[in-house]
Amino acid sequence: LRERRYKRVRKLLARMHPAKIAALVEALGREERDALWQQVSASMEGRILPHLKAALARQLAADAAERGEPSGSVDTGDSDDSRLSVDAVNQLAAVREAVSEDRLKRVGKLLHRMHPAKVAGLLEALPPSERGVVWSMVETDRAGKVLTYLHDEIRATLARELDPDDLVAAVLPLDLDDLVDLIQQLPNDLSDLLMQATSGARREQVETLLAHPEDSAGGLMDTDFIEVRAEVRIGAVLRYLRLLDTLPSHTDQLMVMDRQGLYQGVLRLSALVTADPTWRVSEVMHTDVAGIALDMPATEVARLFQDHDLLSAPVVDADQRLVGRITVDDVVDLIREDADRALMQMAGLDDEADMFAPVLVSARRRAVWLGINLVTAFLAAWVIGRFEATLEQLVALAVLMPIVASMGGIAGSQTLTLMIRGLALGQIQKGNLRVLLQREMGTSVLNGLLWAAVIALLAVVWFGNWGLGGVLGAAILINLLCAALAGLAIPLLLQRMGIDPALAGSVVLTTVTDVIGFFAFLGLASLWLV
C-alpha cells in the first residue's frame, strides 16, 4: 500500500469513512502521515479534520497553509490561480519542484489545468522516476487522452503502470480512431485486454478498422460519419441533425450516398447552413471530392489533404461504397511524425524511443548504428592500408587524405538530400532523371575544379610540393564527381530494393566517398609521386 501507488491509495481512501481515515492518520508515523494527507481530496479534508485530535489537526492545517494551500477550501484564491497558470517553460520546473517536495496535491492541481497534450509532453520531459509519480496523479478520465499523445515506448510503460481496470476505464471513452490507434500500438497483452473490454457493436467496428494496414487510408480512417441521401431536402437534413444533439468530432461535411449506398459526394456544413431549406441535397452537394481508395498509402493521403486543403475526406471501397472518413487532425499528426522520423532515422535513432530510457537500453540501441558505421570505417582503413608503403615514403599524404574524403562526403550528401526530397515529393521520375544527372554532374565539375584548385594551392603553400598539390586536386575532382553520381544512384537503388533511402542512404554514401577518396588520392600518389 505504501509503494507510491498513490492512485490505489486514493481509491481506498475514497471508500473509507472520514472518522476511519482520521484514525488511520493518527496511527501513522509523521512521514507516512504527510504522504497520506497529500492524497486526501480537498473536499474530504474539511470532513476529516474534526475527527482528529486537536493538536494533530492544527498541525496538518498549518502544514498545508504554510505550503500556500488553503486547507479545506476547493476553490483556490486569485493569487494561487496566477501562480498555477505559469507558461509552459515553467510548468516543468514547477511540477518537478512539487514532486521533489512530495507536494502531490499541487502536482494534481497543476496537471488538472493542463491540456492532455501538454501533460503528455511534460511526462516525456520528466526523468522516469518522477514520471511515475506524476502519472499516478493524472485523473483516470483524462489518462486515456494523455496516452494517445505519448510516444510508443513511454506509452507502453505508463499503460502498464495502471491497474488493468483503470486502463480500461481510461481508454474506452476515447474516440474510435484513437482507441484503434492505442490498440494497434500497445504491447499485445495490453491490447488484448482492451479488446476484451470493448463490447458489442463497438468491438466490431474496432475489428474492422484493425484489419487495415496502419499506413494506408484504411488505417487512418474512422467510421464516425453522418450520411444523407442525395434526394432528401435540406430542411429534412437540418431536422435530422437537430435530433442528434451532437455531431461526431471534426464533422465539417456530411457524406451523400444514393439508394444503393454508393458514394455520391459531400454536403459541407457551410453549404448546408447557407442553402434554402426547400432545396435538395443533390443541388448543393460537392461532387468534386473523389472518394479515397481504402488501400491508398498514407503518405499519398497526406499529400492529397495538403494539396486540396481538405478538412475531411470520404474513404470508399472498390465498389465506391462509403466505408469511413479521414479527418485532417490525423493527417497533421501523420505529417509531423513522418518528418520527425526522417530526422531521427538519419542518425540511426528511433523516433518512438524514450529520451530518458535506461542507459543500458539506449546504449544497446545506438550500438547497432555505431557497429554499422564501423564497417564503413574499417573499409576505408583497409584501403589506406593497401598504400602503407606509399605513406611511409611521404607522410604528408596522411595529413591531407582526410580532406579528400570529407569534401566528397559533403558534396555527395547534398546530392543525396536533393534526391531523397525529390523522390518523396514525386518530383523525380524516369522522365527527368537524365536532365537532373546532367545538372548534378555540371555542378560537380564546376565545384570540383574550383575547390581542387583552391585546396591544391593551399597544399603547395603548406608542403612546397607541386606534385602533391596536383595529386590532391585531381583526387578531389574525381571524388566530387563520384560523389554526385553516388548521391544520384544510391537512393534510386535503395528504393528499388525496398529500403528507405533516408534511413540507409548516408551510410552507404559515406562508404563510397571515403573509399573512392582514399583510393584516388593514395593511388594517384603511388603512381606519380613515389
Added chain:
Amino acid sequence: LRERRYKRVRKLLARMHPAKIAALVEALGREERDALWQQVSASMEGRILPHLKAALARQLAADAAERGEPSGSVDTGDSDDSRLSVDAVNQLAAVREAVSEDRLKRVGKLLHRMHPAKVAGLLEALPPSERGVVWSMVETDRAGKVLTYLHDEIRATLARELDPDDLVAAVLPLDLDDLVDLIQQLPNDLSDLLMQATSGARREQVETLLAHPEDSAGGLMDTDFIEVRAEVRIGAVLRYLRLLDTLPSHTDQLMVMDRQGLYQGVLRLSALVTADPTWRVSEVMHTDVAGIALDMPATEVARLFQDHDLLSAPVVDADQRLVGRITVDDVVDLIREDADRALMQMAGLDDEADMFAPVLVSARRRAVWLGINLVTAFLAAWVIGRFEATLEQLVALAVLMPIVASMGGIAGSQTLTLMIRGLALGQIQKGNLRVLLQREMGTSVLNGLLWAAVIALLAVVWFGNWGLGGVLGAAILINLLCAALAGLAIPLLLQRMGIDPALAGSVVLTTVTDVIGFFAFLGLASLWLV
C-alpha cells in the same frame, strides 16, 4: 510574335476573325503553320476550316486526326478520356512527350484536368526549357492558384514570364491570405505591381496583413471570418447565413463577440446545425477555445493546432479584439515546409531553390557549404600535421586514424539529433538537462567501452601490436565521451547565440570530433608508442 510566347499568340488569335486566321495560316510556312494551329482553340477550328483552301484544310484535319485529336470537336471521346486520366507517374512522361512533339493542344488538355497543386508539382519536375512552354499553356485564371503551390525560386521566374496584366488577372481573384503570401514572397518589383493593382478595401486588408511578420500568428491569419453576437438566437444566425450565399472557404466555426467587439468564443457549425433555433448563441458556443495572440510564433501555433486538433482558431489583439483567424490548411503547409527546410538545411541546401536551376547558380550555392566544411577539414589536417614525426615512425597510425574520427562523429550526431528534436519539441529545459547529461554520458561510456575493446582487438589482430590497440581503444573512448558532451552543448550554445542548431550543428560537431579524435589518437601514440 514567334518566340514561343504562346499565350500572347492565343490572345491575338482570339481577337481575329476566322477568315483572317485562315489567311494567316495559308501565308505561313509549313512548320510555323503547325505551331500556330496548335494554338487555335478546338471550337475555333471548325469555324476556320471552311475559309481555308480545300487541300490545306484536309491536311490540317488529317494531321490532327493522326495525332489522336478529333479536329473540331470539343468533347473528346471515351478512349481519349481514359488516356488523359493517366495517373501521376505517367503525367510527367505524357506532358514531356507532348511538349517534345510540339503538340501543345494536348498539353493544355492534360493540364486542364489536373489540380493546380499537381500542375505546380509537374512544373517543378520539368527542366526549365520545357517548363516555360508548359507554363504558357496554363489558363490565366488557374495560373494564380498554381503560383501559390510553387517554391520561391521557380515562382519568381514563372511570375516574371507572364505579361504584367496577365499576372494581375491571375493573382487578384485569389483568397486574401494566398494573395498576401504571394506579395510577400515575390520579388519587390512584382509585388509592387500587384499592390498597385489591388484596390480599395481589399488593399487595406492586404496592407494590414502584410504588417505582421510572416512567421507569427498575424502572418498566418486571414480576415475572412464571420462574426455573430453572443445574445442573438440560433434561428437568426441561420437566416443571416442564408443571405450570404457562400461562406469563406474553410469556415468550420463562426466567431462570437460581445457588444464591444471583444472575442467571446466560437460557434461551431456542427453546434449550429444541431441546436434548437430558439436558443441563444451564448448557450451553444464554445468558450474553451482561447484567442491566439497576434505575435505568437508560427511554430507555437502549429503545435497548438496539432495538440488541440483545431480546424481554425481566432486571432485576437492585446485587447482581446478579434482581428483574424488561422485555418488548418495553412498550418499543414507550415508544418510540411518546416520539416522540408530542416532536412535540406542539414546538407546546406536551400529548400526554396529550383532543382533544375542553371548549373552555375546551383554550383555557386553549394560552393559556400563546401567552403565552410573545408575549414573543418583543414583544421583536422593541421592537427594531423602536428604529429608528422610520429606518423613517419609508425605508418599504421595513418591507417587507423580515420576510424577514431568517424566513430566520434557518428556518436556525436546521435546525441546532437536527439537534442535538436528535444529542443524543437520543448522537451529539453533547464529542469531536466542534468538528468539528460547523466544518461548521455552513461550511454557513451558503455558504447565507448564496447567499441573501444572491439576496435582495439581488431587492430591488434591486424597489426600484431598491443600498444597500438591500447592507444586506439583509449582514443575512441575519449572521443566518444567528448562527442556526447559536444552533442549536448553545441545546440544549446548555438541556440543561445541565436543560430538555428539544425543548420550549423553538424558542421561544428564534426569539427570537434575530428580534431579531438585525431589529437587524442596521435597524441597518445606519440607519448606511449614512439
